[in-house]
Amino acid sequence: MTGFIDGCGILTYHTTPRARQLTVVFGARAAAEHRDVLDRLRTFFAGAGRIYGASGRVASGRARRSHLLRIVRPIELMRVVRHLDEFPLQGPRAECYAVWREMVVVRAAYHRTAAPERLFGLARRLSALSSTGRMRRSTRGEPRRDPDASA
Numbered sequence: 001m002t003g004f005i006d007g008c009g010i011l012t013y014h015t016t017p018r019a020r021q022l023t024v025v026f027g028a029r030a031a032a033e034h035r036d037v038l039d040r041l042r043t044f045f046a047g048a049g050r051i052y053g054a055s056g057r058v059a060s061g062r063a064r065r066s067h068l069l070r071i072v073r074p075i076e077l078m079r080v081v082r083h084l085d086e087f088p089l090q091g092p093r094a095e096c097y098a099v100w101r102e103m104v105v106v107r108a109a110y111h112r113t114a115a116p117e118r119l120f121g122l123a124r125r126l127s128a129l130s131s132t133g134r135m136r137r138s139t140r141g142e143p144r145r146d147p148d149a150s151a
Contacts, residue, residue: 001044002087004037011093011100013123022115022123023072024100024107026080029054032065042069048076074108099126
């Protein structure tokens with residue numbers, strides 16, 4: 001599983017625009033014809049998360065159907081952490097994982113309360129390590145700049 005996560009795993013977070021809430025997210029995306037891989041990953045993590053249908057565009061501009069496994073509950077994220085602690089990532093995501101893991105631990109300690117500033121500091125570090133930059137999506141889906149990111 002670690003190899004699949006190293007290649008297709010998503011270690012990220014989501015912020016809400018007004019409530020100053022931060023949700024730590026583990027995800028994995030697979031082409032529609034490979035949904036069974038996500039089903040097995042979800043089963044491996046004891047039914048954690050949900051699988052959603054998703055669509056996107058490939059380089060040619062054609063639509064491409066895919067599925068996304070998304071895990072956000074702190075207790076379920078800890079299952080991912082336990083696995084990745086036992087079988088560490090070996091690629092470039094290893095450094096991202098160290099920051100993301102700390103975010104999971106902090107979020108679990110403050111579950112259902114306002115996110116502490118420490119969590120937003122970790123989010124800035126994860127964004128700096130991420131190849132996707134600092135763009136985030138709000139709860140309504142419109143792109144916005146992370147308010148805590150330095151310019």
